[in-house]
Amino acid sequence: MRKVPFSNYPYLFKSNEDEFVKIFKEVGNRGAFILQKDLEEFEKNLAVFTGTNYAVGLANGTDAIWLALMAAGIDEGDEVIFTSHTYVATAAAIHFVGGTPVPADCRQDHMIDPDSVKKLITAKTKAILPTQLNGRCCEMDTLKSIADKNNLIIIEDAAQGLGAKYKNKGIGSFSKGATISFYPAKNLGSFGDGGAIVTNDSEMYEKVMLLRDHGRNKDGKFVLWGFNSRLDNLQAAFLNFKIGYYQKEISRRREIASIYQKQLSKIKKLLLPPAPNANTDYFDVYQNYEIEAENRDELKEFLKDKGIGTLIQWDGQPVHSIKSLGFSGTGLPYTETMYKKCLMLPMNTSLMDEDINYVCESIKQFYLNT
Ligand SMILES: Cc1ncc(COP(=O)(O)O)c(C=O)c1O
Numbered sequence: 001m002r003k004v005p006f007s008n009y010p011y012l013f014k015s016n017e018d019e020f021v022k023i024f025k026e027v028g029n030r031g032a033f034i035l036q037k038d039l040e041e042f043e044k045n046l047a048v049f050t051g052t053n054y055a056v057g058l059a060n061g062t063d064a065i066w067l068a069l070m071a072a073g074i075d076e077g078d079e080v081i082f083t084s085h086t087y088v089a090t091a092a093a094i095h096f097v098g099g100t101p102v103p104a105d106c107r108q109d110h111m112i113d114p115d116s117v118k119k120l121i122t123a124k125t126k127a128i129l130p131t132q133l134n135g136r137c138c139e140m141d142t143l144k145s146i147a148d149k150n151n152l153i154i155i156e157d158a159a160q161g162l163g164a165k166y167k168n169k170g171i172g173s174f175s176k177g178a179t180i181s182f183y184p185a186k187n188l189g190s191f192g193d194g195g196a197i198v199t200n201d202s203e204m205y206e207k208v209m210l211l212r213d214h215g216r217n218k219d220g221k222f223v224l225w226g227f228n229s230r231l232d233n234l235q236a237a238f239l240n241f242k243i244g245y246y247q248k249e250i251s252r253r254r255e256i257a258s259i260y261q262k263q264l265s266k267i268k269k270l271l272l273p274p275a276p277n278a279n280t281d282y283f284d285v286y287q288n289y290e291i292e293a294e295n296r297d298e299l300k301e302f303l304k305d306k307g308i309g310t311l312i313q314w315d316g317q318p319v320h321s322i323k324s325l326g327f328s329g330t331g332l333p334y335t336e337t338m339y340k341k342c343l344m345l346p347m348n349t350s351l352m353d354e355d356i357n358y359v360c361e362s363i364k365q366f367y368l369n370t
Contacts, residue, residue, distance in 0.1 A: 004346050004355045006309030007185055011350035019241060020191075027237045035213070035230060038237035043196075045243050046180075050162070052172040052198040054205035057231030058212055061159040061181025064195040065093035067229060068155045068177045069127070071207035074099050078126035082157070083112035084320040084335045086131040090157045091319050094129065103320035105332040109274055110134060110290060110342075113334065114142040121146075127153040132161025132171055132178070134273065135187065135253070135287035140166045140174040155179070159195075162188050163250050165283035172198035177208075182231075182239060187253070187287050188246055190235040252349050253286040256356055260289055260345065263360035267367050269294035271341075288313065292341035299366050300343060306362045311344045 013020060027038060039057050046055035058064045074080060076098035082090050084103035091101035102125070105116035112130045128147055130138040147154050158164070158171035159181035172178040180186075182194030197208050210217060215226030254276040261275040271292035276284060290313060293299050300310050318335045320327045330336070345359060 001307045002355070002358050003307040004309065004351065004359055006311050006344070006346050006348075008348055008350040009184055011348075012184060012189055013191065015350070016241075020238060023237050023241060024234070027234050033233050036233040038240060039231055039233045042231075042236040042240040042243070045240060046196060047198060049243055049246070050170050050172045050178075050198045052170075052178075053200045054202070055196055055198045056205065056208045056212060057236055058195040058197065058208075059229040059231065060193040061157075061179060061183060061186075061195040062089040062093060063212075063227075063229040064159075064179035064181070064197050065090060065129070065155070065157055066096050067208050067211045067227075068179050068197050068204070069093055069097045069099065069129075070211060071204050072127065072153050072155060072176050074126055074153070077124060079122060079124040080127045080129050081117050081120050081125060082129040082319075083131050083133070084318040084332050085110055085112075085313075085338070086133065086157060086319060087159070087314055088317075088319055088322065088325070089159075090129060090131055091325070095325075099126070100124070101319070103318075103327065103332060105334050106338070107334060108271070109136065110338070111136060111138040112143070114139055114146060116332070117143065118146055121150050121152075125150065125152060127155060129155050129157055132156055132158040132164055133287075134290050135160055135164050135285035136274070136282060137161060137164045137166035137171065137174075140169075144174060158198075159183075160186065160287040161285070162186075163246065163283075163285040167281050168283075173200060176201050177204045182235070187249065187285055188239065188242060190239055192232070192235060194231050194235045194239065196231065249349050250285045253347060254284070256347055256351060257284070257286045257289060259353060259356045260360065263357070264291075264363060267364065269367055269370075270363075286347055289345045289347040291343055291345060292338060293343050294341065295370055296341050296343050298370070299363070302366045303359070303362055306358075308359050308362060309346060313342060313344055316342075 094101040107113040154175035156178035158178040177199035182190040215224040
């Protein structure tokens with residue numbers, strides 16, 4: 001039986017093993033482990049790739065959100081509106097600057113719903129933190145006009161959004177700063193944890209540069225209380241190599257999405273993500289291919305028996321359902337219905353067209369029999 005894994009971590013290394021070993025030896029022999037030229041070079045290339053003025057490499061994507069909020073001045077008691085359809089890390093970052101995370105609903109493309117955001121604004125609201133989810137940007141011009149009207153800051157959680165565009169603009173250009181994750185499962189994955197902030201805002205850049213390195217400036221003077229959240233130089237060296245062919249990987253992901261679209265769009269019991277060329281306002285990079293499926297749990301089991309890995313994002317828990325963290329679990333109708341149906345199909349660059357065709361044929365077979 002064909003096996004189609006949901007993810008393929010060994011492939012991340014094997015796909016360019018010789019180059020990665022060469023980089024490891026070269027960096028190792030230089031003894032260049034913390035805040036070295038490889039990190040600086042990667043930061044320059046990341047800024048160029050995103051079309052922003054600055055990039056700062058950080059320890060992980062969660063720290064990136066936390067430090068961005070801190071640098072933007074989000075403080076004790078401030079309310080920050082975010083989408084419930086995100087990782088708990090988004091809300092945790094708000095919590096750890098002393099803010100109150102206020103979850104909003106999402107809409108059919110699974111992105112934060114601007115109408116839901118509007119309804120949640122109070123006198124205490126200080127920021128909107130949209131997640132550029134599944135490799136797609138939110139409707140950023142509407143969010144920006146809501147923010148401008150209400151004097152709110154926007155920070156983008158773009159952990160899943162590197163390379164995504166809205167109206168020809170990329171992450172980091174819509175807001176005070178966008179935060180990225182290089183967790184191995186991400187489109188641009190490192191061999192461990194990693195993250196970054198990209199921004200056009202010089203104040204944000206300078207503050208995060210200090211915060212990530214114990215509050216120490218270029219002359220070694222401590223100018224504020226800081227943390228240790230530096231991206232490892234070795235990871236930066238790997239990422240610097242990988243960003244060179246990242247655009248090609250995005251193209252492959254978009255090809256896979258096109259195959260899914262072509263093969264599955266006629267099945268009425270499925271809601272597919274927007275197709276790659278469905279709306280020229282959006283350029284999606286398909287970090288995930290998240291569908292909504294009738295009889296989702298049975299479909300998942302059926303595909304498992306066929307050797308096909310699928311995943312329900314965040315173990316089926318939208319953030320507002322996590323009562324142990326103080327959320328109510330109600331009030332976001334689209335999210336609550338969608339979580340009974342959402343399922344991510346295999347989407348990674350180790351997959352051949354035949355693998356995707358096999359997934360599609362299996363799904364068709366399931367719905368023929370139900
Ligand atoms: C939407 C979102 N936000 C935040 C994070 C946290 O990133 P990291 O795992 O690098 O801390 C992730 C990734 O897991 C994510 O998908």
